[in-house]
Amino acid sequence: MAFERDGGFRPRGGGFGGPREMHDATCSDCGQQTKVPFKPVEGRPVYCRDCYMKKKSQN
Numbered sequence: 001m002a003f004e005r006d007g008g009f010r011p012r013g014g015g016f017g018g019p020r021e022m023h024d025a026t027c028s029d030c031g032q033q034t035k036v037p038f039k040p041v042e043g044r045p046v047y048c049r050d051c052y053m054k055k056k057s058q059n
């Protein structure tokens with residue numbers, strides 16, 4: 001007789017996957033109010049989504 005173990009079953013759920021924290025920032029390029037998923041660093045330019053994409057595609 002062989003026992004078959006029903007291992008590997010784990011109930012899902014937990015404290016992970018919370019909402020991403022967004023920070024208010026002003027775009028250094030167009031001056032528009034925007035939100036960024038990281039904390040803006042003083043002295044470093046922050047770009048809104050549009051300008052970020054523009055800069056990215058320019059390279």
Ligand SMILES: [Zn+2]
Pocket residue numbers: 027028029030031032047048049050051052
């Ligand atoms: Zn912008």
